Amino acid sequence: MNKHILEQFLTDLKPLGLPLMKGEHLFFQGDQVENFYYLKTGKIKLIRNTIEGGQALIHVALAGESFAEASLFSSEYHCSAIAVSTSEIMRYKKSDLLVYLEQKPAAMKGLLKMFAQQVRDLRTVNEIKNIRSAKERVLTFISHEMNEDKELYLSMPLKDVAYKIGLTHETFYRELKKLEQARKLQRRDGFLKLL
Template structure:
């Protein structure tokens, strides 16, 4: 499903060869189907997870049973690692949203490496700070962008930022989930997508979005943002 290797995982750059050897020895690689719950919010954390292929949804449930989506991560990310910095409980639930390959490994292994490896510690801190900046940027978008602009911004994260000609973007998961990820009701998302097509000329055919060039989205979606494309604070989903 993916050519991604453990040593390619950006947040683990700087880890020792001994760590990777142990990880390859004790790590449990599994293929998980859509809908599989990996762990539950406030469950005692024993493992951290490396997403080698697919997509995973991080969320919390509200008092009325609705889901508040924190993020939807693509391959190349880790999740469930932050309990080693906190109270030992998972701060969210994790659910597979597309067929995925996940490696689980003991949190104790990562904690031991962090305690003895300053390079990995600094690299992980850098990634956590960047992730926090990305969340701050999304809060800004919720305030200053309208719904069509937020959809456009998300689409740009799925595109090759160096593309100069026609662009084809494949939506990674269904539109209902995409709407929830962007904090919209499905009907709001549908209206906003129609407005985005009207304003930018993008073409949507099922899960495929086509546009003549990225400037169509950049000129429309970035006009009210304090950053410029490609946004340094928001991780590309490409």
């Protein structure tokens, strides 16, 4: 969905294709923001170095997504971007993009809408993380993300889903199994289906 919005209003600007090897850094936390990126194919992990020296997963950008959008208005990145798998990036010069948006209200409105969606999604995850029970947490997450057929396509490893909703992967695996055994959930390949 983000894909269409972005492709729509970025067509007039000539982006630069940029291949990225697995494990390669696109930018580092603290780097000056000179470009705006759009992920064509692959997967990009955004991590932030915490005070205690740890690393926190902030977001996993998937094919068709832009990422680190907030950096459009800040001079330096507040997180690092690392390719989880071999990826293809579209690169736009930040200054060009800002000028372009200023001249094309429809484009800016599209971006605004995308940001609004982001805010809502983040609030949803935030709310989910306040649910104490792992079981309820998992069920609530699936309910929010599933389609009309009550199916959820997993665009990332279960491990990352666990992190996203604030559970350890061990607990997440166990809860999935329990739900499956209780006939409340069905699993096949990359899908979860609520019953």
